[in-house]
Amino acid sequence: MFEIEKATAAIDQADNLEALDALRVQFLGKNGEITLLLKTLGGMSPEERKEKGPAIQALREAVTDAIAARKAALESAALEAKLAAERLDMSLPAAPVPQGSVHPVSQVMDELAEIFADMGFAVATGPEIEDDWHNFTALNIPETHPARAMHDTFYFPDTDAEGRAMLLRTHTSPVQIRTMMSEKPPIRIIAPGRVYRSDSDATHTPMFHQVEGLVIDRGIHMGHLKWTLETFLKAFFERDDIVLRLRPSYFPFTEPSAEVDVGYAQEKGRRVVGGDGDAEGHAWMELLGSGMVNRRVIANCGLDPDEWQGFAFGVGVDRLAMLKYGMDDLRAFFDGDLRWLSHYGFSALSVPTLSGGISA
Ligand code: DAH
Secondary structure, eight states: OOOHHHHHHHHHHOOSHHHHHHHHHHHHSTTOHHHHHHHHGGGSOHHHHHHHHHHHHHHHHHHHHHHHHHHHHHHHHHHHHHHHHOOOOTTSOOOOOOOOOBOHHHHHHHHHHHHHHHTTOEEOOOOSEEEHHHHTGGGTOOTTOHHHHHTTOOEEEEEOTTSOEEEEOSSSTHHHHHHHHHSOSSEEEEEEEEEEOSOOBTTBOSEEEEEEEEEEETTOOHHHHHHHHHHHHHHHHTOSOBOEEEEEEEETTEEEEEEEEEEEEEETTEEEEOBOTTSTTEEEEEEEEEEEEOHHHHHHTTOOTTTOEEEEEEEEHHHHHHHHHOOOOGGGGGTOOHHHHHHHOBOTTOOOBTTTBSOO
16 A cells, blocks of 8 residues: 655655655556555446545655655755865966967968058059969069069969960069959059069078058159158168168169168167168178069050159068067068967057057
8 A cells, every 4th residue: 555654755855856756656656556556446336536636746746746845955955065075266377378479470460461551652562373464574574574583483284275374473573463463543542462582591481471552643753752761661660760772773663663761770789770871880781672663564454654743662571570579580470380379479459559559
């Protein structure tokens, strides 16, 4: 005979959830004691069923309620025990989280974009896989020109659909061509990006970075070029005593062309940009190439060189970074050594701005 007091007592004494579940099966499972009692109802006369049915149902409810109550009690006791046993030491220092940094090349490119944006220049880009028309021919470097050999070009084995030789661009100058062909003057752009030459030593890597500058407008002359470069270099090196020397030079895509030297002094074993290169303790260092855009290049892009003139310049971004931040081996830029990156890298939070500081 089923005894409810014994059953509820057993339930109340179950000291873990497994034991409680075993009791549930014992009373309410498929062959449980109460389940069997419920089954006897089927064989009873209607009067008997009316009399005994509610009592059996009441047993089932009492056992179900007792199990639920015990289950809640066991669970809250387990939670209490866990809360009492688990301790967090809030005074421990935060675990050191490895932090990334902004690569000096990215930093310098951001600095350039900020400085030139203030002078009204947009940032333009072009493909690193170029054809020889954009990289050479349109820039007034014909097939037989020695400059093609000088560039140590990486060529692809196949030509494009128009039969043009394909290559990794050797400079950012093809972006000049693409911009003049796709945009109407006036044009003011800088084009920073990767360039490739088959060359490798402490100051040359097969991949490096350049930034190209291009201005196309009416009545542009060398004075605009010199002012722009001076303003850029003062902002970039964050000092006012930048002195430039323009030396006559030759590039096929500019006429006249000028190589730009900057005065520097040797301090603690490294070159520090600033001062007149002819002054005591100073010297000149070649920094960038520039000139007035060659009439032929303007015409190659479908513009009338009698109406539109401009200047262009090109400078190594890695070299600018080395001069400003004092690294002496270019190869380390691309080794991915975490010690180098954390030493020379920049915080992602220090975005260069003219108001807040270019390299602050
Ligand atoms: N493209 C040249 C190089 O890679 C650099 C250069 C020189 C760019 C003079 C120019 C320029 O736009 O006017 O050596």
